[in-house]
Amino acid sequence: MRNTRPITILGETILAGESKTIDMEIAKLHNSAKLKIPIIIQRSKIDGPVVLFSAGIHGDEINGTEIVRQIITKKINKPKKGTIICIPIINMFGFINKSREFPDGRDLNRVFPGSKKGSLASQFAHHILTEIMPIVDYAVDFHAGGASRxxxxxxxxxxxxxxxxxLADVFNAPFTLYSKNIAGSFRNACQKSNVKMLLFEGGKSLDINDEIANIGLEGVKRFLEHLDMLNPKHNATKSKEKSIHIERSTWIRANHSGLLHNSNSIGTFVKKGxxxxxxxxxxxxxxxKVKAPNDGYIINANHSPIVYQGDAIYHISKTLVNGNP
Incomplete structure (x- = not known):
């Protein structure tokens, strides 16, 4: 089936079979320098879904940016059918400053749907929802842990x-965590707009982890293959292990302030005590000693060498589903 439907983003039309990079410019830096946020679009000549791969909504979570970069450089974003949109860095202000927040101090992932005349972060959220998301069917948004976690x-x-x-089972990350949508988040806004979005978490802020990036990349290929959009030049590797589904989890917090000596148990199953x-x-x-309060998988670990009493140092599963051990 030929694709004749035009797609328009920020006033620019992308034709079937065309590739185009559109720069989103909403505000300048404080020194009047222009700040461009590239949006990379690849369209097949064959009709199909529109998929968005995005990262950097928190500017210091660069491991997600690395995953989307590899989607582009390895030409995984050239679809067999449909359209693939890549935004490696949404929060360019934070990326430049190596910061999670926008210059106005706001967390972009807490201000959706935003407003046309609100704060800088709110204006960005508004533009993303009104200019990009109306044409999107599916999305994967890539994140990493914050604050050294x-x-x-x-x-x-x-x-x-x-x-x-x-879709999560198709992506098949090592873990699938059930969590309610947070008010003001990009994920929550997409759900209200009927966009099917998965949120990928992996690694930590201000760090690139090749193993995490590869897991994300393989998940993307399985995701696209499921939608019949993966270019035949690429192979989607089937994972030997099924994702471990976690229904409930809890944080283990430090009972004392001091130096944290981590046992590197991230991703492993631990026994109570x-x-x-x-x-x-x-x-x-x-x-x-910091001991496991229950049997479970360690799905987040604090890598900071110094902690204060009350700091979150581990995230551990409590209830598994779908026949997991």
Whole structure:
């Protein structure tokens, strides 16, 4: 079936079979320098879905940017049918400043749907929703852990959504975590706009992890193959292990301030009472063990060498679903 439907983004039309990079410019830097956010579009001549791969909504989560970069450089974004849109960096302000937030101090992922005349972050959210998302059918948004916390590779989706569960099973990240949509988040706005979005978490901020990037990339290929959009030049590798579905989880917090000695248990299954880390003072006066409160998988670990009492240091699963052990 030939694709004759025109696509328009930010006033520019992309024809069937055409590739185009459109620069989104909403505001300048404080020194009047232009700030461009490239939107890379690849269209097949054959009709099909429109898929968005995005990253960098938090400017310091560059591992997601690396995944989308590889989608482009390896030409995975050239679809067999339909259209693929890539935005490697949404929050270019934060990326330049190596910061999670926008210059106005706001978290872009908490201000959706935004407004035309609101804060800078709110204006960006508004433009994304009104200029890009109306033509999108499916999306994968890539994130990493913040504040030195390393996320095991995982897909997050809202509970009781069978369509998203099917897509998550196709993506087949090592973990699938059920979590409610957060008010003001990009994911929540997409759900209200009937865009089927998966949120990928993996790695930590200000870091590129090749293993995490490869897991994300292979998931993307399986995702596109499921939609019959993967170019025949690429092969989607079937994972030997099925994703572990986590229905409930909890945070383990530090009971003492001090130096954190991590046991590198990220992604592993631990038994109740197992020692996960040790917290010490700098002067050799005490050592405090951090133990697992229950059996479960460690899906996030704090990599900061210094913690304060009450800091989140591990995220551990509590309830598994779908026959997981």
């Amino acid at each position: 390393f996320n095991a590779p995982q897909i997050r989706l809202e509970p009781n959504n069978e369509a998203l569960k099917t 197992m020692v996960l880390a040790t917290i010490t003072d700098p002067f050799g006066k005490f050592e405090r």
